[in-house]
Amino acid sequence: MPELPEVETLRRGLAEHLVGRRIVTVELRLPKLVAEGRLEELEGATVTGVRRRAKHLLIDTDRATLLVHLKLAGQIALRRADGASLAVGGHPVPRFDAPLPHRSTHLILGLDDGSRLYLTDIRHFARVWVLPAADAEARLAALGLGPEPLDPAFTPRVLAEALAGRRRPLKPTLLDQTRVAGLGNIYVDEALWRARLAPTLSAGDLDTERVERLHAAIRAVLHHAVTEGVAQVLDGRAAPGTSFPAVHGREGQPCPRCGEPVRKARIGGRGTYTCPSCQPVEHT
Numbered sequence: 001m002p003e004l005p006e007v008e009t010l011r012r013g014l015a016e017h018l019v020g021r022r023i024v025t026v027e028l029r030l031p032k033l034v035a036e037g038r039l040e041e042l043e044g045a046t047v048t049g050v051r052r053r054a055k056h057l058l059i060d061t062d063r064a065t066l067l068v069h070l071k072l073a074g075q076i077a078l079r080r081a082d083g084a085s086l087a088v089g090g091h092p093v094p095r096f097d098a099p100l101p102h103r104s105t106h107l108i109l110g111l112d113d114g115s116r117l118y119l120t121d122i123r124h125f126a127r128v129w130v131l132p133a134a135d136a137e138a139r140l141a142a143l144g145l146g147p148e149p150l151d152p153a154f155t156p157r158v159l160a161e162a163l164a165g166r167r168r169p170l171k172p173t174l175l176d177q178t179r180v181a182g183l184g185n186i187y188v189d190e191a192l193w194r195a196r197l198a199p200t201l202s203a204g205d206l207d208t209e210r211v212e213r214l215h216a217a218i219r220a221v222l223h224h225a226v227t228e229g230v231a232q233v234l235d236g237r238a239a240p241g242t243s244f245p246a247v248h249g250r251e252g253q254p255c256p257r258c259g260e261p262v263r264k265a266r267i268g269g270r271g272t273y274t275c276p277s278c279q280p281v282e283h284t
């Protein structure tokens with residue numbers, strides 16, 4: 001599933017090329033993509049901003065806000081009239097340089113400079129909402145999303161409050177969008193490995209030093225993904241020849257820190273990758 005870094009990378013690319021453009025055509029190929037509202041409202045609208053909240057993308061216009069959730073396998077690509085890529089992000093299938101529209105392209109927005117925005121989703125779970133701006137805010141507020149981990153306001157104290165009293169293990173707690181927003185399976189594994197914390201530790205039991213370590217690790221992993229490129233993982237396997245992610249999707253490969261083979265287990269129903277040496281289950 002596209003996580004915070006994938007959506008943030010996409011947001012940055014779209015913000016650069018989409019703001020100020022006018023939407024001239026709307027082609028909906030899969031009606032169930034629209035969870036609420038009418039896409040026709042966007043015809044003639046000018047894009048005023050592109051924002052992100054957790055894994056949600058918000059394309060603001062002078063008429064309405066297009067709220068997008070890519071879910072498991074959504075992908076958005078913005079291409080110039082001549083087909084050159086301006087921005088792309090989300091699930092890596094179809095390949096980012098594949099001919100578009102793809103047979104799983106469900107929405108095409110035509111812009112006034114001839115560029116096109118394609119929303120493609122091979123799994124058909126992605127959804128969009130066309131809402132008045134205030135309604136988009138209310139809808140997000142109703143989700144009770146936790147703090148944004150890349151926001152300056154996300155301090156170790158904020159993370160400590162998000163974890164306090166939680167008896168569940170760290171992994172599912174960090175995946176809970178109401179605790180910390182935007183983290184998914186890949187980046188939680190990476191953050192826990194970087195912080196040298198076992199995913200099975202009880203979330204509420206971390207002392208201040210471990211919370212600070214986890215906080216720094218979450219920030220470092222997300223910052224790395226957004227600035228250096230998102231984790232390359234396909235069908236649950238890290239792409240060969242890459243160093244990021246360090247452990248996710250690398251069962252049996254040596255831990256980059258200590259050389260111990262990376263282990264895979266299921267925690268809270270999710271495939272979880274750890275270094276058993278760097279992330280001991282029992283702490284002293």
Ligand SMILES: [Zn+2]
Pocket residue numbers: 255256257258259260275276277278279
């Ligand atoms: Zn290790």
